[in-house]
Amino acid sequence: MTSSPSYELYAFWRTSATYRVRVALNLKGLSAQEHYIDLDAGEQRGEAFLKINPLGAIPALVVPGAPPLTQSLAILEYLDETTPTPPLLPSDALGRARVRSIAAGLAADTHPLVVPRVKKYLTTKGGFDDAAWRAWQINWFSTGLQALEQRLATEGATGAYCHGHAITMADILLMSIVAVMRMFKISVDDTPVIDRIVALCETHDAFAKAAPFRQVGAPGA
Ligand SMILES: N[C@@H](CCC(=O)N[C@@H](CS)C(=O)NCC(=O)O)C(=O)O
Structure with missing residues (x-):
């Protein structure tokens, strides 16, 4: 892993949308400290997590000094813009x-x-x-x-x-x-x-x- 901003990722082991962020982080040699949100126990609908994402869905990526980023596609685009190599989008x-x-x-x-x-x-x-x-x-x-x-x-x-x-x-x-x-x-x-x-x-x-x-x-x- 390269040294990277101290990202925090709200995640659960089996989710499709969190998987996308994990793959992008891996491709770019980045890492994130994960916070486990137990979807089976309904933690995504708990008061604490709704402050992170009012929609009650993961992933949420916390970048130091900014409100949590939500929506996996937006997170992938953010990671691609801030760590462009290898690119996740074509050049044209x-x-x-x-x-x-x-x-x-x-x-x-x-x-x-x-x-x-x-x-x-x-x-x-x-x-x-x-x-x-x-x-x-x-x-x-x-x-x-x-x-x-x-x-x-x-x-x-x-x-x-x-x-x-x-x-x-x-x-x-x-x-x-x-x-x-x-x-x-x-x-x-x-x-x-x-x-x-x-x-x-x-x-x-x-x-x-x-x-x-x-x-x-x-x-x-
Ligand atoms: N469009 C969102 C989808 C987020 C989403 O629905 N995540 C699922 C897990 S894959 C979730 O947290 N679901 C909680 C629920 O439906 O209660 C994204 O791409 O990030």
Whole structure:
């Protein structure tokens, strides 16, 4: 690790959005002191954490002298601007727009549908039982990944990774969704390009070290 600002990260072992920040920190040789927010115990909705993020969601990154940063995509952009090497975005405007579009497709249009607060609402007020919740999860993971597969398979900018031949924010987001799907034992068939990119990302330490089951608090960690 290089010497870095004393970041603090509000985190939980298995979350997709926190995984993204851990991968970005690892790629850039940065570290953060983690504060554990137990999502299973509902700590994200406790008075203490709501002062950090009134939305009751992690991650939150505390940078010395500033209010907590929330939203994983904003945190990735902040880390990329303040520690530019290796870059998480391409050098050209069209490339950056494509990478941000892939990342947002997963962070904004896929992942929010399967977070604990949505589960809580649907199972307590929406009449969902376990089977209905599982069907919901499978539907939204499939929708997000099949749309991404179609893009990756047809757009010329796809390379060894989601965009070209270097890791970008798009790969971090893809891996963060795959990590949480594995946790729920959900898979989506017929996504050969995604499968190839995931296998390549898995060869990198930055992703391996961020794996949920390797984090403090994980069962067996
Ligand atoms: N769009 C947010 C999502 C944050 C989020 O929903 N995080 C989940 C964990 S992956 C969470 O803390 N959920 C708590 C809850 O839903 O109660 C981001 O990308 O940071």
